[in-house]
Amino acid sequence: MNLVFSDLTIVLPAFLAGLLVLATHIPLGAQVLKRGIVFIDLAIAQIAALGVIIAGSGQLDPHGWAVQVAAGSAAVLGALLLTWTEKRWPEVQEAQIGVMFILAASAGLLLVAHNPHGGEHLQELLAGQILWVSYAQLPMPALGAAVTLGVLYFFNDRLARLGFYLLFALAVTVSVQLVGVYLVFASLIVPSLAVRHYRPGRKLVFAYLLGIGGYASGLVLSIVLDLPSGALIVWCLSLLAMLVYSAGPARSTAAASA
Template sequence: MLDLELMSILLPALAAGVLVLSTHVVLGRQVLKRGIIFIDLAIAQVAALGAIVAHLDHNIEALPFSHVWMPALFALAGAGFIAWLSKRMAGELEAIIGCFYVLAAVAAMLLLSNDPHGAELLKQLMSGQILWVGWSQLLLPALVYSGVLALICWRPRILDGAGFYLLFALVITLSVELVGVYLVFSTLILPALALNKYRGSFSWVLAYGVGLSGYLIGLLLSASFDLPSGAAIVAALAVSALLFRLGLAKAAPVGVSQTSVS
């Protein structure tokens, strides 16, 4: 039985998951469509690198909201670089993005190698601390995500052009702050992958269902068995995606022609 104190921790965490899902399901399907699976890891890692730079420079760290705008600058620079590469090295883009991710990860390790709190900061950025998210931390992401979703609804073709990279960088920056790099990747890819071959009329609804199931089950498992919350949610998302994909394959074979929502 969940007591009120535990619910006061789980509810903001679940709200953070719902906020992240609101944009990541849409962007994740675009990532699969473009075939650039590692872009979310790369941009998330670059945003984390910006947070590390802000942490190490006390002058920057003392500036208001440096934990937001510094990672955002790094993420936007990384997204701009990938957008530039996409027009010049399209055939090798996925491999280059993978290398970009590795270089950003190595740079983070080198920068924190002599920091006594470096290991803890790196763990926090990778795995996140979703259980410690407070309601006040959700205000800015809610406003930005609402604006991004409104823009996509108004001009859906923005996802097909270079504007996709700009929106992606903004969303990923805030998501890394909320849930960490691993959950950012999982939330983008797993719900989209679960419904990637499905052509039914409720594909969007089902994709959100995959994500919501993963977050809800992962948080409950984390609270019940004292497990790391980020790892528990990632595992629950993976199982949820697999079950949805297998279940939908039996219920509606991918070869059946149905109305597609795109």
């Protein structure tokens, strides 16, 4: 009994971190699919991770404000660059997003090449260490989530492309340090992809339920099986997404009602 309770106390802050990520990433993911810029999240998340790596090379506190500023600045610069490239060459924007992702990823590899702990740090940024999130790390993401949801609620479709990119960049900056690049992408895309043929009034509800179920089952399995939590959550999200998609309304019915 004590062992089970101890396991739950480990999982609880990680689960709360997952809820904070889902709170903003599900509506942002719906916007990403609607705007047709699916891989922007990977690019911005990787750029934010690059900012963390650059700050880390200066021996800064990994949870200090300087690292947050570095990651946020890198993500905002990436968002500004993507806005510029879209205006200049809109017909190849997805390709430009992909190039930006691979450049940021390659730059991260180069920066940690001579760091004895570089590989471990890079893996943490990609796969995340959500299981070891502490309560002390949650207030800032909670504030960021509240601001992001407030902007989405009051502006929603009225957000210009630059405004959306900047809001997206700041949201991803926080989440990538909590859960890693892989979970950022999965949280943004997988739930929204699974419910895309649902009726508008039900999309968000089922997307959130899917996300909550994916995080909860992935975290529990990671304790039981002693496997990496981030990777298991990605798989749990994906498997649940298949079930939600297949159990949803027929595509023809959904299309007719839309």
